[in-house]
Amino acid sequence: MTLSHHLRQWLGAWPPTSAFDVIGSPARTLPGWDGAIHPALGVGSPEGAVLSVAPEYVAAASAASDPSEIPARVGYGSRGWFDAAFRWSTSPAPLEDAGVWVPAREAPEWLHPFGGEVLVALDPETGTHLAGVGIKRHDDFGRELSVVTAPEARGRGLARRLVAQAARRVLDEGAVPTYMHARGNAGSAAVAEAAGFPDLGWRAFGVTEGLR
Incomplete structure (x- = not known):
């Protein structure tokens, strides 16, 4: 699609x-x-x-x-x-996989709201969660990726590898992977570029989440 x-x-x-x-x-x-x-x-x-x-x-x-x-x-x-x-991608970067898919409830708490399966990177020695990607399943054709890396695990390239890995799965399922970030967030922009989500001058906008 x-x-x-x-x-x-x-x-x-x-x-x-x-x-x-x-x-x-x-x-x-x-x-x-x-x-x-x-x-x-x-x-x-x-x-x-x-x-x-x-x-x-x-x-x-x-x-x-x-x-x-x-x-x-x-x-x-x-x-x-x-x-x-x-941003969106139809050709994620060919980076090495960095995580495993697990039920959201078995992942860190911030990933619970996404439901379904989420992608997490674990420390191979301790099993500690280092980074994760949740998927916002907006509709039949669009899946927005959200990534967070623990402070102690930053600088290892985990976020970009996880985003590319998650994007490949979304495409395999017949949907389009998208990625949004604040305009001034240079770190998130760098992750997107490295994972194969180019900046084509598009933007998303609207009313923020919160209590009515």
Whole structure:
């Protein structure tokens, strides 16, 4: 499947028809990968962007003069706005595998919310968890990878190897692996590049997670 399949299902429409389309989608009223509501969600390419909101908020979101206004305009004024780099890969870097797949509940606590199986790197002598990748299963066609490395294990190249390994599995399952990071996060950007997720000038944006 292609990235377009994922974005059409995740957002409700793709590709954009203008520099910034605001569209209504019932998906914004339903629980996402984590069981929470994600009331405004968008992706932008150099050719244009799509912001997806609940159908009843299209007019209000379209009238916003600044993105910071959108959380309140879609009924989530206590939350903020995020704008991140958005990457994907169809050819992960041919790096050596670094982890094993285990049920999320058998991994460190931060990986529990992802459910299913997660990828973890273990110290070969002590069995200590050194790094892990969780998968945000957004829809039938898109899987977002999240990686964390323990402070004492950084600098070994584990994160990039785990991300590439997880991406290969996602592709084998017929979905597209994606990766998002804050624009100023040089470390996360370096991991993405090394794992085969190039920066093509795309971004993801929307209302941050949190209590309504």
